[in-house]
Amino acid sequence: MPEIRNYTLNFGPQHPAAHGVLRLILEMDGEVIERADPHVGLLHRGTEKLAESKPYNQSIGYMDRLDYVSMMCNEHGYVMAIENLLGVEVPERAQYIRVMFDEITRILNHLMWIGAHGLDVGAMSMFLYAFREREDLMDCYEAVSGARLHATYYRPGGVARDLPDTMPQYESSRFRSKNNASKLNEARQGSLLDFLEDFTNRFPGCVDEYETLLTDNRIWKQRLVGIGVVSPERALQLGFTGPMLRGSGIEWDLRKKQPYEVYDRMKFDIPVGVEGDSYDRYLVRMEEMRQSNEIIKQCIAWLRVNPGPVLTEDHKVAPPRRAEMKGDMESLIHHFKLFTEGFCLPEGESYAAIEHPKGEFGCYLISDGANKPYRLKVRAAGFYHLAALNEMVNGHMLSDVVAVIGTQDVVFGEIDR
Amino acid sequence: MGFFEGLLFLLWTVFKIALIIVPLILSVAYLTYAERKVIGAIQVRKGPNRVGFFGLLQPFADVLKLLTKEVLVPTNSHRFLFMIAPILSLGAAFAAWAVIPFSDTAILADVNAGLLYVLALTSLGVYGVIIAGWASNSKYAFLGAMRSAAQIVAYEIAMGFALVGVLMVSGSLNLGDIVDAQRGNIFHWFWLPLFPLFIVYFISGVAETNRAPFDVAEGESEIVAGFHVDYSGMAFALFFLAEYANMIMIAALAVIMFLGGWLSPVPFLPDGMGWFFAKTAFMLFFFLWFRATFPRYRYDQIMRLGWKVFIPVTIVWITVEAVAILLEIAPWFDIRAVGAA
Numbered sequence: 001m002p003e004i005r006n007y008t009l010n011f012g013p014q015h016p017a018a019h020g021v022l023r024l025i026l027e028m029d030g031e032v033i034e035r036a037d038p039h040v041g042l043l044h045r046g047t048e049k050l051a052e053s054k055p056y057n058q059s060i061g062y063m064d065r066l067d068y069v070s071m072m073c074n075e076h077g078y079v080m081a082i083e084n085l086l087g088v089e090v091p092e093r094a095q096y097i098r099v100m101f102d103e104i105t106r107i108l109n110h111l112m113w114i115g116a117h118g119l120d121v122g123a124m125s126m127f128l129y130a131f132r133e134r135e136d137l138m139d140c141y142e143a144v145s146g147a148r149l150h151a152t153y154y155r156p157g158g159v160a161r162d163l164p165d166t167m168p169q170y171e172s173s174r175f176r177s178k179n180n181a182s183k184l185n186e187a188r189q190g191s192l193l194d195f196l197e198d199f200t201n202r203f204p205g206c207v208d209e210y211e212t213l214l215t216d217n218r219i220w221k222q223r224l225v226g227i228g229v230v231s232p233e234r235a236l237q238l239g240f241t242g243p244m245l246r247g248s249g250i251e252w253d254l255r256k257k258q259p260y261e262v263y264d265r266m267k268f269d270i271p272v273g274v275e276g277d278s279y280d281r282y283l284v285r286m287e288e289m290r291q292s293n294e295i296i297k298q299c300i301a302w303l304r305v306n307p308g309p310v311l312t313e314d315h316k317v318a319p320p321r322r323a324e325m326k327g328d329m330e331s332l333i334h335h336f337k338l339f340t341e342g343f344c345l346p347e348g349e350s351y352a353a354i355e356h357p358k359g360e361f362g363c364y365l366i367s368d369g370a371n372k373p374y375r376l377k378v379r380a381a382g383f384y385h386l387a388a389l390n391e392m393v394n395g396h397m398l399s400d401v402v403a404v405i406g407t408q409d410v411v412f413g414e415i416d417r
Numbered sequence: 418m419g420f421f422e423g424l425l426f427l428l429w430t431v432f433k434i435a436l437i438i439v440p441l442i443l444s445v446a447y448l449t450y451a452e453r454k455v456i457g458a459i460q461v462r463k464g465p466n467r468v469g470f471f472g473l474l475q476p477f478a479d480v481l482k483l484l485t486k487e488v489l490v491p492t493n494s495h496r497f498l499f500m501i502a503p504i505l506s507l508g509a510a511f512a513a514w515a516v517i518p519f520s521d522t523a524i525l526a527d528v529n530a531g532l533l534y535v536l537a538l539t540s541l542g543v544y545g546v547i548i549a550g551w552a553s554n555s556k557y558a559f560l561g562a563m564r565s566a567a568q569i570v571a572y573e574i575a576m577g578f579a580l581v582g583v584l585m586v587s588g589s590l591n592l593g594d595i596v597d598a599q600r601g602n603i604f605h606w607f608w609l610p611l612f613p614l615f616i617v618y619f620i621s622g623v624a625e626t627n628r629a630p631f632d633v634a635e636g637e638s639e640i641v642a643g644f645h646v647d648y649s650g651m652a653f654a655l656f657f658l659a660e661y662a663n664m665i666m667i668a669a670l671a672v673i674m675f676l677g678g679w680l681s682p683v684p685f686l687p688d689g690m691g692w693f694f695a696k697t698a699f700m701l702f703f704f705l706w707f708r709a710t711f712p713r714y715r716y717d718q719i720m721r722l723g724w725k726v727f728i729p730v731t732i733v734w735i736t737v738e739a740v741a742i743l744l745e746i747a748p749w750f751d752i753r754a755v756g757a758a
Contacts, residue, residue, distance in 0.1 A: 009556050016637055016641060031560070031716060031717075119638060121713060123711065124460075128460040129461070217712065219630055219714055220712045222714070222715070223715060397717065399716060401639075
């Protein structure tokens, strides 16, 4: 009789459930996983090294491309690290705008997650429903920055510009009838805030819709309950943050525990799980979308009645207004200096962390006094989660690996950096 | 029978086969179109709408594309088995249609053991899947084949038991007779007295054809495409064709055994082939609906559902049925009266 041995299965990087470029070497006993060995680095672009060779303000765009489904949150971590060292004051309105867009980004990220997670587990309609709502939020990105994905909207000392008074409109074409276009434009007649308010009013209904399809679905529960259980102690030891940690029952949220910007003025709850399995993490993220929606509402209410500057007046850090530049020599010099050599940071180091949709996103900056960072280290939440993959899938079946990858919500832009 | 009569009979039979196969292939083509349109509607998008009016020529464009593609044979595969597998799948899927009665006269082979024949051929289809998975010499394909083999064994039994219930009330294995036994109105059809069996049969049928939520054998997001991961071009298309032909087959069988085949649901409308097709289309819609709605089962959960839920349910209901037959509960269980007529 030949000896029965385990075999290895190469899972990815060309795999529909690999969420980009994950490569797993699975050691399997039949359908059961004995060991899962993630191989990372296939999307390494050397972001941290690139940042060392560019003035501070030119690296913001790279941050978008780290976790490319929650772009503005990445920028936020980076500009906060710079602001800490510079000691520059961020106008209140800019802080509200940042909080609002952080929460928009959280919803964007969680929508992408629920779509991809659904697809992994086989509920393919979820993907398209999630993208329908995602499209509206993308339009908000586009309205403020001109780009749907890689916004580069946050700047040291504020945000690039104030919220626009108009929304981009759909046009009728060969593929879109006039009726259809005007129907899509209905909510886009007013300002960005009007559009967002309309969105926040209908979004809880959308989440209800997703939950109808999934939350009590027997198959969905069978696939997630008891899969990838992480105990609270172990979650802490593994360096989990964000929904992964909260799913295990630990109430930890940087927005509450060390509030930055204006989060201390926001009313919201932190959902936590009980069992620490994939289903709890699913419930946590679903509730987070609803909470984010509430935060956005509060921001809209404040932003409507409180106009003001959105970028610091310190023109060593932020460009002067266009009109001033035309007549004022000083402003012209500031502009020229800022866009050629940037600004210098005082010698020292700083770490700024924000509650990213996936967990704690932190930027650690060391400055030697030059206009470029001596070293930039990005702490990406997904990296620590992925490192726990082996532990989470051990003893489960092949199908569960896919479910666990989904529940970890990994994005390789930030893991490989 | 002389030579010429024999030849004539042969030609006539071939003609009749063509009369079934060609519309079948066409309906497979348009079932793929319907699937994309229906799922598109469910997922708030349009589905194919570029090739021809409303995308009606899309199936032909797809076939043309697949025909012009190269059939790749992996270096380490077993070449002969690799090529024979899709043919085996498709052969079994088509051959089963021989005994399906479209109306009281339109049937290719009026076999007395029609039900057994159908069961035998649908089981044979799994060999295509297993051989394909084995011959590809790929771990993904092999996993798919193993899953498929285990799944088919479990669900074949549940399905068989459900059909035992049908043949108990109808008293025949001939598909035409089974339909005749349901004569009357919509409430005389077997779906009502055999409701649990109807449900078990249909769900087993979905599992048997490897359709969502039981599509672990191809499990898109787990084992990529499962048993046919290494197939391309027309060889792949044959698997596709077989899967959809089997879907129509399962729907048609459900109609024959539980929904009164070509019989009209109300007495004042005439019976006819149209009813058969309408009911089949209705059942097919469920396949598409399931696919757009449900997440995928895990492999061991499918086994549990088959062995621990469906088989007990069928056994219980067969017992209930046997008692009902003993008590001769009209209008369904008074078999002897039907048999005499």
